[in-house]
Amino acid sequence: MALDPSTGSGLRRLGVQRATTVLRHGLTFWRRSIQARVVASTVLLSALVIGIVGVFLLQQTRDGLLEQREAAAVGEATRVTEEAQDSLDGVPATETDVALQLGELVDPIVELGLTRDFAVVLSGPAGDSRIADSAQYTPRLDKTSVPSALEEHFQGNATTAFTYTELRRETSDGDVVAEPAIAVGSQVRLPADSRTYTLYYLFPLSDEIATLQLVGRAMLTAAGLLLLLVAGLTWLVTRQVVTPVRMARRVAERLAAGQLQERLRVSGEDDLARLATSFNQMATNLQRQIRQLEELSRVQRRFVSDVSHELRTPLTTVRMAGELLHDARGEFDPTTARAAELLLSELDRFETLLVDLLEISRFDAGAAVLEIDDLDLVDVAHRIVDATSALAAQNGVMVRIEADGPCRAEADVRRVERIVRNLVTNAIDHAESGDIVIRVASDEHAAALAVRDHGVGLAIGEAAMVFNRFWRADPARARTSGGTGLGLSIAMEDTHLHGGWLQAWGRPGEGAQFRLTLPRRNGGVLRRSPLPLVPVDATEPVA
Known part of the structure; x- marks a missing residue:
C-alpha cells in the first residue's frame, strides 16, 4: 500500500525534529558535564596510544613471522634441491633419457610438496624463454603463480633467490583460489643432457596469516577491554572530584536563592574537604554580613518611616502658622512679607519631600x-x-x-x-x-x-x-x-x-x-517597546 506523500514528509519532519532534539540534549550534556568530557578525552587519547602500540606490535610480529618463514622456505628449497642433485648425480652414465631423468627429478619433489604443503614448477634449461607450456609442475597449480621477476633472475644467474607472490590453485570444483606465498628458485644440472634446469618452490603463507589474524583479534579484544577499564577508572576518579563540586554548586544555588543556612558536608582531611570547610566558613561570614546589612537596612527604613511620620505633626502646626503669616503678609513690610511667602513655599516643598520619603520607605519595606x-x-x-x-x-x-x-x-x-x-x-x-x-x-x-x-x-x-x-x-x-x-x-x-x-x-x-x-495585560512579559528609545530626530554620533 502506497503512503500519502504528505504523510511521508510529516514523518521525515518528525524524525528530523527528534534527531535535532536528541542532538541538542547531547550537546547540552557535553557542555555541562566535565566528567563526560574528561572520560571521553581520556578514552580517545588511550585509544590513540593503544592503536599506535598495536600497529607497531602487529608490524613487528608480521616481520618476525615472515623472516622466520623466509629462512625456513629457502632452507627447505635448498635442501630438497641438493638431495635431488645428489640423486641425479648417482644415475649411471649409460642412462641418457632426458624425459626419464626429468620425471625422476620432479615426481619425488611433487610428492614431497603434497605432504609438506608446497608446490613446485620445473622450468626449461637456463637461457631458454620463460616457463613453457610443457613445463612440469604440481597438479592443479597455475604456472603463472611464479612471478616474472624471479624468472628473469635465472636468465643468466644461478644463485638461489626468493620473492613474494600469489599462489593460485584450481579446486576440485573448477574454481581458482589464491593465497599469499613465498616463491623460491633454485637450479639443478641434468646429467642426461648436461643442461641446467630451474626448480620453483611455492610455499603458502596461510599459517602465518592465521597467526597474524589470531594475534590481531587478541590485541583488539585486549584493547577493547583496556579501554573499558580506562573509561571505568577515569569515571570513578572524576566522580570522586566532580561529586563534591556538584554538591558545592547546589549549595551555592541555594545560598543564592536565600537559603543562607545551607552548608557542605565535610568528610576527611584532603584538599576537597579543606575546600568544603573554607566554603562553609565563607557562607557563614556572608550570612552574618547579610543579616547585619538586613538589620541595618531595616533600622534605616524604620528610621526614615518614623521620622517622616513624626515630622508630619509639627509640620502641620508650622503650616498653620505659616498660612496665617502668608494670609497677613499685606500688613507686613516688604521684607517680612517676602519671608512669609518663602516660608510657605518651602513648607510645601518639605511636605512633598516627606510624602516621597514615606513612599520610598513603603517600596523598601515591600509594602507597595x-x-x-x-x-x-x-x-x-x-x-x-x-x-x-x-x-x-x-x-x-x-x-x-x-x-x-x-x-x-x-x-x-x-x-x-x-x-x-x-x-x-x-x-x-x-x-x-x-x-x-x-x-x-x-x-x-x-x-x-x-x-x-x-x-x-x-x-x-x-x-x-x-x-x-x-x-x-x-x-x-x-x-x-x-x-x-x-x-x-x-x-x-x-x-x-x-x-x-x-x-x-x-x-x-x-x-x-x-x-x-x-x-498591556497585568502580569505580561515585555519583549520589545512600541516606541524607539533613541528619538528619530537625534543626529548620528560623531565617531
Whole structure:
C-alpha cells in the first residue's frame, strides 16, 4: 500500500525534529558535564596510544613471522634441491633419457610438496624463454603463480633467490583460489643432457596469516577491554572530584536563592574537604554580613518611616502658622512679607519631600501594592499636561502630545500618573528651547509613552544614574518645579511594580528622552517597546 506523500514528509519532519532534539540534549550534556568530557578525552587519547602500540606490535610480529618463514622456505628449497642433485648425480652414465631423468627429478619433489604443503614448477634449461607450456609442475597449480621477476633472475644467474607472490590453485570444483606465498628458485644440472634446469618452490603463507589474524583479534579484544577499564577508572576518579563540586554548586544555588543556612558536608582531611570547610566558613561570614546589612537596612527604613511620620505633626502646626503669616503678609513690610511667602513655599516643598520619603520607605519595606484598573495612556498624558501647564508657561515651553489613538493598558492609574508627572516636570525643568513632545503608542503586547525634551541632555553614563535617589546631572542648576530628587527613583519603583521598563536616552546639547513601557495585560512579559528609545530626530554620533 502506497503512503500519502504528505504523510511521508510529516514523518521525515518528525524524525528530523527528534534527531535535532536528541542532538541538542547531547550537546547540552557535553557542555555541562566535565566528567563526560574528561572520560571521553581520556578514552580517545588511550585509544590513540593503544592503536599506535598495536600497529607497531602487529608490524613487528608480521616481520618476525615472515623472516622466520623466509629462512625456513629457502632452507627447505635448498635442501630438497641438493638431495635431488645428489640423486641425479648417482644415475649411471649409460642412462641418457632426458624425459626419464626429468620425471625422476620432479615426481619425488611433487610428492614431497603434497605432504609438506608446497608446490613446485620445473622450468626449461637456463637461457631458454620463460616457463613453457610443457613445463612440469604440481597438479592443479597455475604456472603463472611464479612471478616474472624471479624468472628473469635465472636468465643468466644461478644463485638461489626468493620473492613474494600469489599462489593460485584450481579446486576440485573448477574454481581458482589464491593465497599469499613465498616463491623460491633454485637450479639443478641434468646429467642426461648436461643442461641446467630451474626448480620453483611455492610455499603458502596461510599459517602465518592465521597467526597474524589470531594475534590481531587478541590485541583488539585486549584493547577493547583496556579501554573499558580506562573509561571505568577515569569515571570513578572524576566522580570522586566532580561529586563534591556538584554538591558545592547546589549549595551555592541555594545560598543564592536565600537559603543562607545551607552548608557542605565535610568528610576527611584532603584538599576537597579543606575546600568544603573554607566554603562553609565563607557562607557563614556572608550570612552574618547579610543579616547585619538586613538589620541595618531595616533600622534605616524604620528610621526614615518614623521620622517622616513624626515630622508630619509639627509640620502641620508650622503650616498653620505659616498660612496665617502668608494670609497677613499685606500688613507686613516688604521684607517680612517676602519671608512669609518663602516660608510657605518651602513648607510645601518639605511636605512633598516627606510624602516621597514615606513612599520610598513603603517600596523598601515591600509594602507597595497595585490597584489595577483599565486606563488610557493618552488620557493620562492630557491630564498631566493640563496639570503642569502653569509650570510649562513659567519656563516658556509648550508641551504637546502625539498619539494615533487610544492606548489602553491594565495598570494602577495613580502610580502611572505619578510616573508621567515626574517625567514631564523633569523635562520642563531641563528644557531650554523647543517644545516638549509626549509620544504615545501601543502594539499587541505593550503600551509605551515617551517624553522628549531639547534641553541640556545627558552625558555618557548618566542615563543609568539618572534614576538614583537624590542624583542630579548638574547640582548647580536650579529646580523650577520644587522637586525633591526622588521623583525619578519613585517612577522607577512604580514601573517595576507593573513589570515594565523605564529607560532614558540623552546626548549633550540635544536633550533627552525618557521612555515608559508597560505590558498591556497585568502580569505580561515585555519583549520589545512600541516606541524607539533613541528619538528619530537625534543626529548620528560623531565617531
